[in-house]
Amino acid sequence: MIERIVHEQLDDLEKAGPGADLVEIFTDSVPARVMCEMIGVPETERKSLQRHVETLGRLSCTVPEALAAVTGMSGFLARFVPEKMAGPRDDILGDLIRGGQLDEKELMGLTATLITGAFDTTGNMLAMGVYTLLEHPDQLAKLQEDPELMGGAVEELLRFLTISHLGASRWALEDVEFAGQTIKKGEVVTVALPAVNRDPERYADPDRLDIARKDHGHLALGHGVHQCLGQHLARTILSVGYEALFDRFPGLRLAVPADEVPMRDDYVHYGPRSLPVTWDD
Numbered sequence: 001m002i003e004r005i006v007h008e009q010l011d012d013l014e015k016a017g018p019g020a021d022l023v024e025i026f027t028d029s030v031p032a033r034v035m036c037e038m039i040g041v042p043e044t045e046r047k048s049l050q051r052h053v054e055t056l057g058r059l060s061c062t063v064p065e066a067l068a069a070v071t072g073m074s075g076f077l078a079r080f081v082p083e084k085m086a087g088p089r090d091d092i093l094g095d096l097i098r099g100g101q102l103d104e105k106e107l108m109g110l111t112a113t114l115i116t117g118a119f120d121t122t123g124n125m126l127a128m129g130v131y132t133l134l135e136h137p138d139q140l141a142k143l144q145e146d147p148e149l150m151g152g153a154v155e156e157l158l159r160f161l162t163i164s165h166l167g168a169s170r171w172a173l174e175d176v177e178f179a180g181q182t183i184k185k186g187e188v189v190t191v192a193l194p195a196v197n198r199d200p201e202r203y204a205d206p207d208r209l210d211i212a213r214k215d216h217g218h219l220a221l222g223h224g225v226h227q228c229l230g231q232h233l234a235r236t237i238l239s240v241g242y243e244a245l246f247d248r249f250p251g252l253r254l255a256v257p258a259d260e261v262p263m264r265d266d267y268v269h270y271g272p273r274s275l276p277v278t279w280d281d
């Protein structure tokens with residue numbers, strides 16, 4: 001299903017022609033379409049859900065904007081979940097409904113979590129990964145020569161980019177002494193994931209992108225019991241997406257100078273706002 005969606009979006013990219021925006025046509029659309037299919041959201045609802053998720057992930061979003069996005073999302077859930085409960089399909093949501101352990105409110109919450117968890121994270125990572133590979137042509141050439149490197153390349157891009165740049169938070173369940181500090185029971189600690197993933201004591205030459213790097217074990221997807229629920233799905237979408245894109249457009253390049261690519265630096269997850277690309281027809 002992921003391969004089909006990836007190739008359909010690449011067909012659209014080909015149709016749009018050189019100069020097209022990869023974010024609009026490919027990187028934002030693929031993860032959203034995949035998650036929508038996994039929980040049975042009709043295609044007609046996708047774009048408005050993408051807009052709501054994007055708004056909620058923007059740190060500069062105003063209270064009226066956030067309220068409008070939450071209202072839009074709740075309105076969708078209030079229509080969608082009862083309809084699915086009346087006729088569960090053969091998908092994740094259908095399984096959860098048939099499992100009979102969750103009530104309507106819980107199913108709505110979980111559906112919202114899957115949508116908000118999957119869309120912008122994976123979309124930004126897909127786009128940021130493409131941008132980064134295009135900016136590291138030696139690494140891209142290595143990957144194109146040896147597709148076996150893809151698994152490691154995805155891990156290295158996750159580490160190198162750490163798009164969830166605001167970190168992951170935990171409450172201390174008891175007083176903890178750490179690095180000469182006392183973290184008191186009930187206090188919140190936010191771990192700066194980008195700093196961890198570029199720790200020179202952990203990684204040799206941490207600021208270098210090296211897709212053949214062996215020392216993985218990054219925290220780009222969190223850690224412990226609350227580590228990213230969608231990590232295997234994300235890894236699959238990223239591998240399939242990068243492979244198909246560079247296979248079908250081997251000469252892909254940025255259509256604007258790299259430092260003119262506008263970045264979503266005011267979002268929970270970092271990535272390009274748009275990514276104009278070109279190739280030789």
Ligand code: HEM
Nearest residue numbers: 117118121122125164168221222223226227228229230234
């Ligand atoms: C490259 C893409 C992704 C990145 C970088 C990412 C990153 C993260 C991070 C950093 C966390 C916090 C982990 C922690 O606190 O230890 C997290 C949690 C989570 N992610 Fe992802 N994620 C991605 C894709 C996805 C996808 C595709 C889904 C949906 C299927 C998803 C659903 C979730 C959920 C539900 C949680 C909360 C888990 C919990 O609190 O128990 N994520 N993700």
